[in-house]
Amino acid sequence: MRRSHEPVAWSLFGAGGMLLAFIGPGLVLTTALLPWLAADDPQATHAAIGALLAHPLGKLLVLACVALPLFHTLHRIYHGLHDLHLPAPRLPLQLLCYGGATLLSAVTGWWLLQV
Template identity: 45%
Template structure:
């Protein structure tokens, strides 16, 4: 018995979506799990002396962390993943609001995240 319809087997189109979705997912997990904790600890608990002593986040300690290689990698990861997550969400929100901008919005959004991540990397490497 032969099928009554035929299927055109076109070659698969290459896309950048897996890379973008992985950055969006990683940024989403990071912002959901660690974002509120980072805000709570660095803006409320430590300055009030509730969690750690008051001088724990002093300028010299934070500067030493930012000049340490693992600290630079952590700062870059947080900033870059938050940026990619936010820009991906913004790009898709534009589409949901009826602005069908196509690849122009993607280039602007992901380009902004890439440029700002690069600026963060350069600043971390120079200081």
């Protein structure tokens, strides 16, 4: 039997879906909406987010919050196009979806190392 990349893709899909469903709305609410609405000093909010990005665990959290939903979304797009019986060969479509998620995750990681 031939080995498949599907277990890795499904694990990233599951982790991204869990992050989007359970943690994503809370992250958006606590990092994007509430600080800007409740803060009297927006500069202090900006400094707090900068402090989060200065810590290695904060960078890892941001990378996970970007990379896992990317893999989830592009895995869902790939299987949606496959279910629509797109006449494209599987390999270029896989390279486009999974390669795109990998590339965008790598760019995010590179950017986080620069911050």
